[in-house]
Every structure is written in C-alpha cells, then in structure tokens.
Amino acid sequence: MQYEGEESERNVFYTGAAPNQQAIPAVDYLMSKDGGDVKRWVLAGTDYVYPRTTNRILEAYLKAKGVAAEDIMINYTPFGHSDWQTIVSDVKKFGSAGKKTAVVSTINGDANVPFYKELSNQGVKATDIPVVAFSVGEEELAGIDTKDLVGHLAAWNYFQSDKAPINATFIKQWQTFTKNPKRVTNDPMEAHFVGFNMWVKAVEKAGTIDTDKVIAALPGTEAPNLSGGISKMLPNHHITKPVMIGEIRADGQFDVVWQTKGLVAGDAWSDFLEGSKDLEADWVDKKCGNFNVKTGKCGS
Numbered sequence: 001m002q003y004e005g006e007e008s009e010r011n012v013f014y015t016g017a018a019p020n021q022q023a024i025p026a027v028d029y030l031m032s033k034d035g036g037d038v039k040r041w042v043l044a045g046t047d048y049v050y051p052r053t054t055n056r057i058l059e060a061y062l063k064a065k066g067v068a069a070e071d072i073m074i075n076y077t078p079f080g081h082s083d084w085q086t087i088v089s090d091v092k093k094f095g096s097a098g099k100k101t102a103v104v105s106t107i108n109g110d111a112n113v114p115f116y117k118e119l120s121n122q123g124v125k126a127t128d129i130p131v132v133a134f135s136v137g138e139e140e141l142a143g144i145d146t147k148d149l150v151g152h153l154a155a156w157n158y159f160q161s162d163k164a165p166i167n168a169t170f171i172k173q174w175q176t177f178t179k180n181p182k183r184v185t186n187d188p189m190e191a192h193f194v195g196f197n198m199w200v201k202a203v204e205k206a207g208t209i210d211t212d213k214v215i216a217a218l219p220g221t222e223a224p225n226l227s228g229g230i231s232k233m234l235p236n237h238h239i240t241k242p243v244m245i246g247e248i249r250a251d252g253q254f255d256v257v258w259q260t261k262g263l264v265a266g267d268a269w270s271d272f273l274e275g276s277k278d279l280e281a282d283w284v285d286k287k288c289g290n291f292n293v294k295t296g297k298c299g300s
Contacts, residue, residue, distance in 0.1 A: 001188050002134060004053035008268035008281030008289035013213075013218060015195035016188065016237045017157055019057050023104070026132045026155035026191060026244040027058060029258050033067070035245075036130065038070045039099035042091050044107055044115075047076040051106035054134070060272040071099065081111045084118035091120055095129045096273045100250040103131040112136055114202035116148040118158035126151030132245070135145045138184035143250035149248045157225075157241040158190035164228035184252070189227045189237075198233050219284050229263055236289075238266025 003015040029035040043058055045051025055074055062072055075087060075095050095101035107115055114131070119131070132153040138160050141149070160171065168192065188212050202217040203209055218233050225231045229241045240263035246254030248282045269279040269290070279299070288298035 001191070004050045005055055005057070005268060005270055006273075006276060008238075008283075010283055011235075012237060013195060013233065014266060014268070015191040015198075017191075017241060018238055018268065019054055019245075019270060020267060021157060021241050021243055021264045022134055022155050023054050023058055024061060025260065025264070026092070026134070026153075026245060027056075027061065027104065029155075029245050030130070030132060031232065032106075034258060035157040036100050036102065038102040038130075039067070040095065040097060040101040041067065041073070042094060042101065042103040042129075043074045044087075044091075044103055044105050045076055046081075046106065046108040046111065048080055049107075049164050052106070054080055054106055055104075057269075057270045057272055061269075064272055066184050077107070077111060078096055079109055079111065081113045085122075088115070088118045090120050090150070091097040091119075091129065095124075096277045101129050104133050104137060105130060108135045112140065113144060116152070120148040126153075136248075136253060137186040137188075138254070139186045140261065142184050144252075146248060150250050152248050154246050154248065154254060154256075156187040156244055156263055156290065157247045158183045158185075158187045158245065159244060159256055161246070161256065162227045164226060166224055168229060168288040170226055176208065185226075194223050194225050194231050194239065198231075215283075231263065234265055235269045235284040236266070237283055238268055238281075240265050259273065 002022050005018040030038040031113050042063055047054055059072055102113055130153055132155055133164050134155055171185055175183050201221045202214050206213040206217040219235045220231045222230050227242055231248040235240050242260055242263050246281045248255050249255060253268040269276040270280040271277045278292050278294045279290045280293060282291060290299035
C-alpha cells in the first residue's frame with residue numbers, strides 16, 4: 001500500500017508509494033495549468049497516522065510553494081464517518097473566495113461514498129472543486145454507484161486501464177484465476193506484483209532464502225511494472241515508480257489525464273519536514289535507515 005513515509009527499516013521493503021510518489025505529484029498537477037491552477041487547498045483525511053503525516057508534509061510543501069496559511073483548510077473525520085453535510089458546506093464556503101480550490105483526500109474506506117454523495121447533493125461538481133483521492137481505486141469503486149464520483153481524480157502509480165501488453169496479460173490471468181471476468185485489479189496489487197518478482201530475483205541471486213542474504217541481494221534488483229516500465233529496488237528499500245493522475249469514469253475505471261515522464265524514486269524521509277529533510281536511508285553503503293547528512297551520523 002501507499003504510506004506516509006518517515007521511516008526506513010532494514011527488514012522492510014516498501015513497494016507502495018511514499019508521499020513524493022503520490023501526494024506531492026498530485027499537488028504539483030493541480031497547481032499546473034493542466035490541473036486547474038489551484039490556489040486554495042482542502043486537506044481532508046480520516047483520523048489516523050497516514051492522513052495526518054501526509055498532510056503535515058503537504059502543508060509544509062504548500063507553504064514552501066508560497067501558499068498562505070489562510071488558503072489551507074485541514075479536516076479529519078473518524079473511520080466510517082457518514083454525516084458530511086456540515087463539512088461539505090464548509091468546503092463549499094472555503095471554495096467561494098474567488099480562488100480555484102481543490103480537495104486533497106486521504107479519506108479512507110466506507111466514508112468516501114457519503115462524502116462524494118454529499119458533494120453532489122450540495123451541487124459541488126468536479127469542475128468546480130475537484131477532489132484528488134489517494135485511497136480510492138478500482139477495488140473501492142467496484143460494485144458501488146459511481147455517478148457522484150465521475151470527473152473527480154485519483155493519484156496512483158498504476159491504473160487497470162493502462163494499455164501496456166504486460167498489463168493486459170496480468171488482468172486476463174487474474175480474472176481467469178478468480179473465475180470472474182469483471183474482477184478488477186488495482187494499485188496495491190501491482191505493487192505486490194513488482195515486489196514479489198523482485199524477491200524472486202533476489203533469492204535467485206543469493207542462491208538461498210536465508211533472510212539476511214536476500215535482504216542484501218534485493219537493492220539494485222529490477223522487475224517489470226504493469227505500465228510497461230522497469231522498477232528498481234533502491235538502497236533505501238523503496239522502489240522507482242511512475243506517478244499517474246486518473247479521472248474517474250462511470251464504469252469505475254480511470255482515464256489517465258497526466259503522468260510523469262519517467263519513474264520517480266521513493267523517498268523515505270520528506271524533504272519538507274524539519275527533522276526529516278536532513279535524513280537519508282541507505283542500507284547498502286551506510287547500513288543506516290536515518291543517516292543525518294549534516295552531522296554525518298546514523299540515528300538510533
């Protein structure tokens with residue numbers, strides 16, 4: 001899964017997106033002319049570690065880009081939150097200040113359905129205040145009425161709609177395995193596909209499944225991703241990934257409206273947080289997950 005970053009552990013290999021492989025590029029897209037030249041930001045999330053940490057990074061990033069504090073609204077709700085009337089009303093009011101506004105959503109789980117429904121109920125269209133989500137993909141959209149979500153956005157490193165031949169093969173194999181021709185794929189599945197194949201190559205290289213030897217063999221290992229590129233395991237135990245912005249369709253799939261030209265290297269530590277921006281993870285040369293480049297020392 002995608003995660004909030006701010007860690008690097010020797011025994012963990014992170015195949016999901018770090019914030020610089022999902023959240024930061026999504027904001028960059030929305031800031032661009034193609035993304036609507038957004039000036040005001042609603043950071044809406046479920047109340048747990050991933051949204052809170054991601055939004056700390058995004059708030060610092062937005063301010064570094066010159067966004068004023070009064071142009072950033074932050075809101076958290078519990079898991080399963082269903083009464084969105086007041087919050088959506090606040091979002092609508094926040095977006096009426098004459099500046100293009102967007103919602104960056106780390107809302108997770110079932111709460112997404114009533115959230116988008118309330119946006120529709122209050123006449124908030126994707127063309128007015130677009131929502132870019134980090135936790136809404138094909139699996140979340142499967143089996144629900146997507147009419148209230150059409151036109152809104154999601155940021156991932158993979159979409160089922162990708163036309164790469166390797167993806168077509170994978171989808172066919174998956175649907176054959178599940179005996180369900182309508183079963184969808186999604187981003188976390190693709191991350192596991194890449195990670196498992198990297199592990200296999202590392203085992204072959206090490207000639208053993210001994211944990212320490214496989215850990216040592218994994219950095220530098222490459223494996224195909226499902227969008228036609230080759231991902232690589234880095235010394236910080238994160239991988240390289242493309243970043244894509246998809247627009248939700250009525251059938252629960254996504255039209256890719258933007259993507260990076262190349263693959264983005266996962267960053268364990270945010271460049272925009274005090275206490276993190278001086279840290280780097282390197283388990284190959286420095287044998288350290290939080291090496292401080294200013295002090296030249298490895299943290300505890």
